[in-house]
Amino acid sequence: MAATVPRVKLGSQGLEVSAQGLGCMAMSAFYGPAKPQCDMIALIHHAVAVGVTLLDTSDVYGPHTNELLIGKALQEGEVREKVALATKFGVSFSGGQREIRGDPTYVRASCQGSLKRLGVDCIDLYFQHRVDKRVPIEITIGELKKLVEEGKIKYIGLSEASASTIRRAHAVHPISAVQLEWSLWSRDVEHDIIPTCRELGIGIVSYSPLGRGFFSSGPKLADSLSDQDVRKYMPRFQPENLEKNVQIFDRVKAMAVRKGCTPSQLALAWVHHQGSDVCPIPGTTKIENFNQNIGALLVKLTPTEMDELESYASGSAIQGERYLEMGNTWNDSETPPLSSWKVE
Template sequence: MTHDSRSELPVRRLGSLEVRAPGLGCMGMSEFYDPSQMDDAESIRVIHRFLDQGGNLLDTADMYGSGRNEQLVGKAIADRRGRVVLATKFGNVRGPNGEFLGVRGDAPYVRECCDASLKRLGVDHIDLYYQHRVDPNTPIEETVGAMAELVKAGKVGHLGLSEAAPATIRRAAAVHPIAALQTEYSLWSREPEADVLPTVRELGIGFVAYSPLGRGFLTGRYRTIDDLPADDYRRNAPRFQGENFQKNLDIVKTIEEMAKSKGCTSSQLALAWVLAQGDDVVPIPGTKRVAYLGDNLGAAGVALSAAELARIDALLPAGSASGDRYHAQAMRAVDK
């Protein structure tokens, strides 16, 4: 049984920006997850259905598909821009063949990226502009200073950071108001609870949770590594490998049992948990299939009681997952 997604999606605040939750992560439409199954027409249908069902926050980045994802999103929203809260990101540098060339946050690069994103998206302003990863070689004050200039110029509405540490967030917020901090957060990635969530709450910054379904693992669709396509990025993720995979299946089993007694799907239970973490928390599950979209949006109609949340805490405490969130090289790009 799945909950119907047509009930009103809740309004949540990211700083002074209002959005409906959950949002829609668009990354997988253009790269990383099952790349041989890219279907732009279906992805555009997903975006249109999402907007028709009352969703409004679309999340992309200049590095997804090396710009292709922004072009796809731009095409999808061309005739309905007014209904969209459009979020994109800069900072992860890609080479001509898609290779990763590190992180940049220097002022000229910030300006150049914004103009390139506006062009690919076919819009005159970005509602929420994130620094995708923190550049260890550029003071955050310079990066956010350049982003603030974009706000003054009318090219950007609100500013965000992604995977930034508390000290960095504080320094950034001293330069210009930060609307949102985006970080991985789910039933198997609860690290932000220690110090990131308390920091953003103190500063009045909203929290956007990416990979709220554990890169699809928490949906229960993957039982062995062979359920992932050969060219899927997740095959290199520690949590999807060897013993970690088997141990993490126990988490999925726990979620499945609770979902069954609740009369919802595993995905809905996992998303409802993230939604229940506060009115300032906005999960952005990604999907490129209309079939899964309704399931994700239906999570907004699943209410978890205090007793149910306590039970989940007891069964799946922080640190339950086996393995790092990313392989070693990608973990190095996360601001500590």
Template sequence: MQTTSLGGLDVSRIGLGVMGMSDFYTGKGESEEDSVRTIRRALDLGVTHLDTAEVYGGYANEALLGRAVRGRRDQVVLATKFGLVSHTGRPDADSSPANIRLAVEGSLRRLGTDHIDLYYQHRVDPGTPIEDTVGALADLVTQGKVRYIGLSEAGPATIRRAHAVHPVAAVQSEYSLWTRDPEAEVLPVLRELGIGLVAYSPLGHGFLTGNIRSLDGLDADDWRRTNPRFTGGNLERNLRIVDEVRAVAAEAGATPAQIALAWLLAQGEDINPIPGTRHIERLEENIAADRIRLTPDQIGRLNNLAPASGDRHDRGGMAAIDR
């Protein structure tokens, strides 16, 4: 597995998002043993970047990841997030310094470590100046509890203000063939400042694998059943996107998932996708995308795909994204 740098933090070219093992998707929490095996197989294959958050599964996802990397801590870059859980009694997102000081202790305990390699603000907190949040994170860096800091779904102005207080290593945003929002304003700022982009949901919540052509088979509480891109006729409209990805995959002798990831990797060394899966065979498939080289014609065809139909989150989710 090749490596890349996120603002000075070396990580595997492709990471692993652990969220779906405990939350949001069909099959979540079905077999913790299978999830542990998948994480450990990822380490065997050279994946070093593992991503979670305190809110995933109500703390369960951090505990799962901590268990899986026990005895192999020196092989991994542990990334987690704070701010969507308030430990101070606030009724909403909380990135206050007081909350950060409480949140980090819980994450350290559940992950079974004395430091977090990459600690993200999960969503920008409109009730706390970003300078105060980053100042508290800088204190954690000084204390050795955190190595690098990050932001998730932050807009250009917030990124600049945060970076002026303490270097930001990475910004995590949804980025894929059907969500190209960061390209317009966020990515240019990141490249100007030397900040990496961690692409979550690089497979479009599984849609770009080509295996989802209806909602049949999804659990009743699967998050995608209420997501605008999968509902109201938009799933059927968006099939044109995955059909073109499948066509390129057939030409390249690859799977649609591998093509979607290879396209992301071709966007620059500073793009670090973190696809998630509970299954070892899907993990191995995703990691193999690191060896695929798309032709200029194939990249051009993928670049020219029509935008996806529907917002990428519901109204509340979109309102939480800083712009």
């Protein structure tokens, strides 16, 4: 398969990536047991050979094991210069408890840890995974700015941040990308966050663009989830909500048949048609699924077809929240004013 993936620009600082990236989380964590390392490295090498340049990971995936996997794939495949490496900090598990941290000491220590595990000298795109509501966003971004100046990271990103948090952060140092959940069944970001990013010239990285696999497998996905898969406990996959959400999948599937593509390709194509400042990062652990996802780039949608797709999942059509607990998402990411910060 030839390298045919087009490029998009994220932000105004020079970051250019493939129009579709590869989310690597499920290879190591949260969606069931970790997958065989040799298979995942083969998948990563295949993705890069096809033309995918954005690999997305985080220090919390495992924790740490996904970064180690990516680092080994980069080393074995000699592909470091071909990819933009994105990782994240901010979610810490200590003593079985989750803590969100954005204080300077933690930011710097996290960066050093990721650099070591990935086996690189510089992280291309470094996201704050979740916003620490105890620390003014200016303080967190200020430390990231120092890391840019030191050459440890190239570009700064935010994940699950509100519009006002994005504005405050961008005023300290240009934000190149905001990572958020955006798909046919997660569209609330369109009201405020997407317009803010576009006003400020910030790129958009869409995670879970296939509705966490829902638009790939439909209702049968819920029947196959293991107890180690977090989706099993997510509201949208609970029977009372899934019964209604499946109606959306059925309509997408029917339209996909008319278009001569799969439901997942149609749902992913919808994200691609949102603009040239958007890079979805569908995750997978199988090369055949990856190839299918890349095929979405060939699916063309007319404005009428876009409207039809959006009508399937408009308003209150989607049942259930995105997460079991909606805390630590953009709905809940405001930080104290900078004036409240006291240096100890």
